[in-house]
Amino acid sequence: MSDVFGLTSQIKIMSKKDTKQNETVSWELSPAPESKGHISLKPKYDLFINGKWVKPSGGKYFDSINPATEEKLAEIAYASEADVDKAVKAAREAYTNVWSKLSGRERGKYIFRIARLIQERAREFAVIETLDGGKAIRESRDVDVPLAANHFFYYAGWADKLEYAFPNRKVESLGVAGQIIPWNFPLLMAAWKIAPALACGNTVVLKPAETTSLTALKLAEIIEESGLPAGVVNIVTGYGDTGAAIVNHPDVNKVAFTGSTNVGKIIQRAVAGTNKKLTLELGGKSANIIFEDAPIDQAVEGIVNGIFFNQGHVCCAGSRLFVQEGVADEVIQKLKDRMDHLYIGDPMDKNTDIGAINSKEQFDTIRKYIKIGKAEGNEIYESNCPVPSKGYFCRPTLILDVAQSSTLVQEEIFGPVLTVQTFRTVDEVIQKANNTPYGLAAGVWTDKGSKIFNLTTKLRAGVVWANTYNRFDPVSPFGGYKESGFGREGGKHGLEAYLKI
Ligand code: NAI
Ligand code: MG
Numbered sequence: 001m002s003d004v005f006g007l008t009s010q011i012k013i014m015s016k017k018d019t020k021q022n023e024t025v026s027w028e029l030s031p032a033p034e035s036k037g038h039i040s041l042k043p044k045y046d047l048f049i050n051g052k053w054v055k056p057s058g059g060k061y062f063d064s065i066n067p068a069t070e071e072k073l074a075e076i077a078y079a080s081e082a083d084v085d086k087a088v089k090a091a092r093e094a095y096t097n098v099w100s101k102l103s104g105r106e107r108g109k110y111i112f113r114i115a116r117l118i119q120e121r122a123r124e125f126a127v128i129e130t131l132d133g134g135k136a137i138r139e140s141r142d143v144d145v146p147l148a149a150n151h152f153f154y155y156a157g158w159a160d161k162l163e164y165a166f167p168n169r170k171v172e173s174l175g176v177a178g179q180i181i182p183w184n185f186p187l188l189m190a191a192w193k194i195a196p197a198l199a200c201g202n203t204v205v206l207k208p209a210e211t212t213s214l215t216a217l218k219l220a221e222i223i224e225e226s227g228l229p230a231g232v233v234n235i236v237t238g239y240g241d242t243g244a245a246i247v248n249h250p251d252v253n254k255v256a257f258t259g260s261t262n263v264g265k266i267i268q269r270a271v272a273g274t275n276k277k278l279t280l281e282l283g284g285k286s287a288n289i290i291f292e293d294a295p296i297d298q299a300v301e302g303i304v305n306g307i308f309f310n311q312g313h314v315c316c317a318g319s320r321l322f323v324q325e326g327v328a329d330e331v332i333q334k335l336k337d338r339m340d341h342l343y344i345g346d347p348m349d350k351n352t353d354i355g356a357i358n359s360k361e362q363f364d365t366i367r368k369y370i371k372i373g374k375a376e377g378n379e380i381y382e383s384n385c386p387v388p389s390k391g392y393f394c395r396p397t398l399i400l401d402v403a404q405s406s407t408l409v410q411e412e413i414f415g416p417v418l419t420v421q422t423f424r425t426v427d428e429v430i431q432k433a434n435n436t437p438y439g440l441a442a443g444v445w446t447d448k449g450s451k452i453f454n455l456t457t458k459l460r461a462g463v464v465w466a467n468t469y470n471r472f473d474p475v476s477p478f479g480g481y482k483e484s485g486f487g488r489e490g491g492k493h494g495l496e497a498y499l500k501i
Helices: 081-097 104-120 122-133 137-158 186-199 214-226 240-248 261-271 296-307 325-340 360-375 426-434 449-458
Strands: 015-018 023-026 047-049 052-054 061-066 071-077 176-180 203-207 233-235 254-258 277-281 287-290 320-324 379-382 397-400 417-423 441-445 463-466
Touching: 047 081, 047 214, 061 122, 071 214, 081 176, 081 203, 081 233, 081 240, 104 122, 104 137, 104 186, 104 214, 122 137, 122 186, 122 214, 137 186, 176 186, 176 240, 186 203, 186 214, 186 254, 203 240, 214 233, 240 254, 240 261, 254 261, 261 277, 287 296, 287 426, 296 325, 296 417, 296 441, 320 325, 320 426, 325 397, 325 417, 360 379, 360 417, 417 426, 426 449, 441 449, 449 463
Parallel strands: 176 203, 176 254, 203 233, 254 277, 287 320, 287 441, 320 417, 397 417, 441 463
Antiparallel strands: 015 023, 047 052, 047 233, 061 071, 379 397
């Protein structure tokens, strides 16, 4: 099991009481920067189609920048509709002539090889993920990259066992899968999409998000090195129109999307009335619920993990806190203390808890929501940890005692902003937690097993964590209810999305 928000933070003793002055003084940690010396980045990346690197037909490229420094990292090819068509054709040919003819055992060997190659180059992947996306190196090193390798290992194991996954049923691959992924877990989302597709015998055209294409392109290098037959995986880079070209291509059999609810709805409309199979993993506004009998310190750490680390760029982030009245003051005070001692800054520093917001657009979105919170008259607490002056950094923020009807409670912010509400009874909190258009995840903190089981059955959320938060494992399925999307990724359930059963 991996914790999306490395447990290492808990080991740091963050403050000491200076008895003379009776005030809290932070320990200063010496900088511990990860090096960039071992990574190899080209100045310019082309499209990976049919096993070759090809120039975009329109000749256009865009910059990928480091959001922590605003420096350019590389130029990325901007794929046109014609390039997408070329990629889909390559995927179709590879499907018909090679991949659909291989046994599951043979497919599995390639997928295992990709998993091992990711492990071998884990450090390089972690550094590039952090440079391109802004997340703290601790996260990419301990969570993103190992989990990505694990997903390939896990699904490699299923490739020759599909008939055991669905006993007495006939299973068949779908064909060409078009996959579009977001910027919050770039390599991990690519793994979530590619690994089950290949295990089930499909070929792939994948588009990473425009702000974080680099690790998907590095993955293409690994795919080349693995000897995977040409055209089985194609990586096309670009903006939303490139994604739309994949969705609308008539020869794509399956569309898998993770991203915003708005784009999810556009895709759902585009696919309606076609034979394309669709899975959507969209936004969330997940509730973290603390009862009076909960282990409070552990719960506070869980809340911090759930929303503040990874800059709140997690679709299942615990962005709404519900705390039972009797412990509300204690929880909020402990939360504020913990927030004041988080380290925000250089994502490449191994001490950093909170890195950079992924892009200027997302940074502006988060600031906009905090402004709305202020205009609504909510009590707002911004942590007073120091923040670098350059780059897109956002302080962890609490919106206290906020009304259920507030925009901040209703809409996904996708940043380190936590709304705090109190409750008295179990029924009240179930009602409040479920009162959202989303239903991706929830967390419950209590000493009582009976309360946990009561809530897991009544909360409308795809995942409910008990006395922990944001734990992931390739074996367990993930996905949402309502506007959080449909279909499950991960585990045996994740196979169904890529099979005719
Ligand atoms: P987005 O949904 O626009 O982007 C996700 C992916 O979809 C990117 O690869 C993008 O290029 C592609 N895309 C955009 N328009 C498309 C279209 N019409 N057809 C096909 N593909 C298209 O997300 P964005 O704008 O980066 O973030 C906006 C908000 O979405 C965030 O503030 C957050 O609330 C939410 N979000 C949710 C994520 C999740 O994991 N559920 C991940 C990223 C963002
Ligand atoms: Mg970038």
